[in-house]
Amino acid sequence: MDGAYRSEAVAVLDDRGCRFLNAGDVDGDGRIEVIASTMKKGIRLLRPGELPWPSEIVDARSSGFEHATVLHDFDGDGAAEIYVADDDDERIRRYRWRENRWEKSDLYDTGPAKLTFSIAAGRH
Numbered sequence: 001m002d003g004a005y006r007s008e009a010v011a012v013l014d015d016r017g018c019r020f021l022n023a024g025d026v027d028g029d030g031r032i033e034v035i036a037s038t039m040k041k042g043i044r045l046l047r048p049g050e051l052p053w054p055s056e057i058v059d060a061r062s063s064g065f066e067h068a069t070v071l072h073d074f075d076g077d078g079a080a081e082i083y084v085a086d087d088d089d090e091r092i093r094r095y096r097w098r099e100n101r102w103e104k105s106d107l108y109d110t111g112p113a114k115l116t117f118s119i120a121a122g123r124h
Contacts, residue, residue: 010053015041017065024071027097028079035082037067043084043095058095058102063088065115072121083107085116092116 017039023032026045034046035058043058064087071080075096082095092108110116 008051010048010051011036011044011046011055012052013038013041013044015039019066020069022069022071022082024080025078026071026080026082028077035069035071037062037069037084039063039065039067043067043069043082058082059084059093059104061089062086062093066117068116068119070119070121074121083119083121085110085119087115090114092119 013036015038018036020037022035025031026033026035032048034048036044036046038044040063042060043062044055045058046053046055062084064085066085066087068085070083072083073080075081079097084093084095086093090110090112091106092110094105094107096103
């Protein structure tokens with residue numbers, strides 16, 4: 001199969017949708033992880049490796065139809081923060097890996113009846 005693509009399941013996410021998968025070093029260990037923001041069952045961190053990839057919960061309660069997510073290292077510490085639109089809780093949030101746990105901060109109250117389709121980070 002020279003030059004052909006092949007597919008394999010790296011993880012199974014127990015939810016009916018996952019519109020945002022982001023790759024980046026979110027814990028500052030120098031390795032790339034994948035953040036999966038599922039529709040109703042939270043945000044998961046997937047660590048590439050032996051199949052299936054190990055996963056852990058970042059926030060089990062975060063949810064939204066789109067559940068827009070982006071990774072970016074705004075604070076310059078070498079680990080990308082996770083920015084998420086938790087539409088069901090009407091908040092834009094940041095998650096940072098600090099002292100071996102996830103630190104959650106509410107950044108913005110979106111108010112009722114909002115749907116965030118995307119979040120993007122520019123270069124600084």
